Amino acid sequence: xxxxxxxxxxxxxxxxxxxxxxxxxxxxxxxxxxxxxxxxxxxxxxxxxxxxxxxxxxxxxxxxxxxxxxxxxxxxxxxxxxxxxxxxxxxxxxxxxxxxxxxxxxxxxxxxxxxxxxxxxxxxxxxxxxxxxxxxxxxxxxxxxxxxxxxxxxxxxxxxxxxxxxxxxxxxxxxxxxxxxxxxxxxxxxxxxxxxxxxxxxxxxxxxxxxxxxxxxxxxxxxxxxxxxxxxxxxxxxxxxxxxxxxxxxxxxxxxxxxxxxxxxxxxxxxxxxxxxxxxxxxxxxxxxxxxxxxxxxx
Amino acid sequence: xxxxxxxxxxxxxxxxxxxxxxxxxxxxxxxxxxxxxxxxxxxxxxxxxxxxxxxxxxxxxxxxxxxxxxxxxxxxxxxxxxxxxxxxxxxxxxxxxxxxxxxxxxxxxxxxxxxxxxxxxxxxxxxxxxxxxxxxxxxxxxxxxxxxxxxxxxxxxxxxxxxxxxxxxxxxxxxxxxxxxxxxxxxxxxxxxxxxxxxxxxxxxxxxxxxxxxxxxxxxxxxxxxxxxxxxxxxxxxxxxxxxxxxxxxxxxxxxxxxxxxxxxxxxxxxxxxxxxxxxxxxxxxxxxxxxxxxxxxx
Numbered sequence: 099x100x101x102x103x104x105x106x107x108x109x110x111x112x113x114x115x116x117x118x119x120x121x122x123x124x125x126x127x128x129x130x131x132x133x134x135x136x137x138x139x140x141x142x143x144x145x146x147x148x149x150x151x152x153x154x155x156x157x158x159x160x161x162x163x164x165x166x167x168x169x170x171x172x173x174x175x176x177x178x179x180x181x182x183x184x185x186x187x188x189x190x191x192x193x194x195x196x197x198x199x200x201x202x203x204x205x206x207x208x209x210x211x212x213x214x215x216x217x218x219x220x221x222x223x224x225x226x227x228x229x230x231x232x233x234x235x236x237x238x239x240x241x242x243x244x245x246x247x248x249x250x251x252x253x254x255x256x257x258x259x260x261x262x263x264x265x266x267x268x269x270x271x272x273x274x275x276x277x278x279x280x281x282x283x284x285x286x287x288x289x290x291x292x293x294x295x296x297x298x299x300x301x302x303x304x305x306x307x308x309x310x311x312x313x314x315x316x317x318x319x320x321x322x323x324x325x326x327x328x329x330x331x332x333x334x335x336x337x338x339x340x341x342x343x344x345x346x347x348x349x350x351x352x353x354x355x356x357x358x359x360x361x362x363x364x365x366x367x368x369x370x371x372x373x374x375x376x377x378x379x380x381x382x383x384x385x386x387x388x389x390x391x392x393x394x395x396x397x
Numbered sequence: 398x399x400x401x402x403x404x405x406x407x408x409x410x411x412x413x414x415x416x417x418x419x420x421x422x423x424x425x426x427x428x429x430x431x432x433x434x435x436x437x438x439x440x441x442x443x444x445x446x447x448x449x450x451x452x453x454x455x456x457x458x459x460x461x462x463x464x465x466x467x468x469x470x471x472x473x474x475x476x477x478x479x480x481x482x483x484x485x486x487x488x489x490x491x492x493x494x495x496x497x498x499x500x501x502x503x504x505x506x507x508x509x510x511x512x513x514x515x516x517x518x519x520x521x522x523x524x525x526x527x528x529x530x531x532x533x534x535x536x537x538x539x540x541x542x543x544x545x546x547x548x549x550x551x552x553x554x555x556x557x558x559x560x561x562x563x564x565x566x567x568x569x570x571x572x573x574x575x576x577x578x579x580x581x582x583x584x585x586x587x588x589x590x591x592x593x594x595x596x597x598x599x600x601x602x603x604x605x606x607x608x609x610x611x612x613x614x615x616x617x618x619x620x621x622x623x624x625x626x627x628x629x630x631x632x633x634x635x636x637x638x639x640x641x642x643x644x645x646x647x648x649x650x651x652x653x654x655x656x657x658x659x660x661x662x663x664x665x666x667x668x669x670x671x672x673x674x675x676x677x678x679x680x681x682x683x684x685x686x687x688x689x690x691x692x693x694x695x696x
Binding site for chain 1 (some may be wrong): 410420485578579580581582599603605607612613614617618619620622623634650653654656657691692693694695696
């Protein structure tokens with residue numbers, strides 16, 4: 099068992115109506131790993147520069163995340179800065195510095211090649227496929243992507259999608275990928291590209307899991323304070339994949355619950371900047387919020 | 398038991414990517430009445446001109462809707478024309494002719510004054526209050542309103558809201574009414590204005606029912622074809638109030654199910670223009686879709 103995640107790690111400067119953080123721990127693989135670590139063992143492949151604070155690596159280790167696949171190389175760490183001053187639902191990017199991430203070449207330590215559950219976080223689809231090919235017998239492969247790759251590397255993305263079980267994607271990007279405004283028709287078109295399942299992230303409106311024969315929709319937990327939405331999607335994916343790997347099952351009921359656990363983790367993550375809340379959870383808090391979702395939706 | 402609805406009736410000209418209808422049956426009170434008629438007896442107060450086709454009144458009668466409160470007066474019926482060519486979620490109004498609706502003075506026939514369940518559809522809040530004052534012992538009063546009244550008659554709207562149990566309102570308009578971007582904080586502010594409950598209509602994202610101590614959220618049924626969203630909110634309100642009146646209970650469990658039945662009715666209504674689908678339902682179809690909502694949301 100155990101999960102393999104390949105993706106970005108970085109330092110984020112983020113401003114929201116609730117405040118600002120500078121060079122705070124960020125990156126898709128970071129959010130994913132810490133979120134998934136509450137459910138199962140995580141193996142991490144990413145790259146950081148030699149300026150990356152040791153305390154952040156210590157945090158990963160404290161969460162029992164295997165960092166043997168984390169490359170620390172000469173140069174500066176990937177940095178992103180953005181704000182959510184106009185709209186908490188959409189980040190406005192101010193600056194992106196790829197730095198060492200520009201030369202990222204995902205290499206799996208031998209022990210990682212036995213991973214059964216694989217999450218390819220949002221990076222170049224060519225690198226996603228390169229990493230995936232090193233995994234010997236994956237049981238379930240999920241992938242995230244974004245408008246940048248849909249617009250700029252569609253051919254490569256489609257080549258990668260042919261090897262994927264579940265596409266985890268924003269609603270707008272699902273429609274963009276399928277060139278189809280109706281979400282259910284978009285889903286059917288995406289199934290034609292390879293994935294058998296689709297997890298649609300809808301931000302403050304929740305998430306859906308759709309297959310050819312099933313539909314599951316979960317509203318988001320209504321929150322009085324959304325501090326910082328950065329990493330919510332990756333945190334969701336961490337809870338989603340973490341629960342599946344822990345259950346070691348991929349039946350319909352498990353996938354539904356996985357969507358709920360993903361939403362639980364994301365709902366906590368947005369309540370503070372960076373991973374400040376996410377890193378301080380425990381199973382009691384996670385179960386408590388799982389029950390809140392039950393109460394919110396049962397009739 | 399039985400419901401009283403006060404609101405608009407009119408003839409709509411609507412264009413969507415799926416086609417166009419001209420002078421088709423429309424109006425908030427119309428959608429509400431026909432929707433609610435599948436659950437309980439409806440008493441209708443509205444006004445139409447002497448050009449209003451008899452077949453539409455026959456349709457109401459066929460649904461056992463009491464039309465003794467429907468005033469038919471000299472002049473032209475209220476007309477609205479709009480399109481949803483850019484976005485199925487938001488109507489672009491092309492033209493509004495108030496016609497006889499400009500002089501609407503809601504007068505309840507004596508028998509209507511005993512109504513227990515009252516729905517004040519989206520009209521001038523002064524008229525809503527005037528109608529309400531004629532009801533002797535209402536058990537539950539719900540009200541819909543819109544940005545036009547929030548911006549133009551806020552003082553009058555607030556005076557009316559003090560007499561209301563449940564405000565049924567769009568998400569954007571709830572935030573506008575409360576001057577608050579966070580929906581849960583907006584809800585708390587609205588409770589300070591009078592209503593004890595809030596039904597938030599979220600279009601393709603579903604609906605919520607919120608009180609001071611409870612939250613219920615239901616996603617919308619994913620549909621492959623949304624033909625015409627006109628009247629979806631009023632159709633929702635009809636199912637919601639219809640189920641409550643039929644149950645003759647206002648406990649938490651009844652209100653949750655009422656949200657589901659409201660969503661069932663709205664999901665059918667958007668599948669065709671005007672009331673073409675809504676007028677042709679039966680209890681089997683309604684229960685079938687109620688079960689679809691169960692399947693969509695249970696985990």
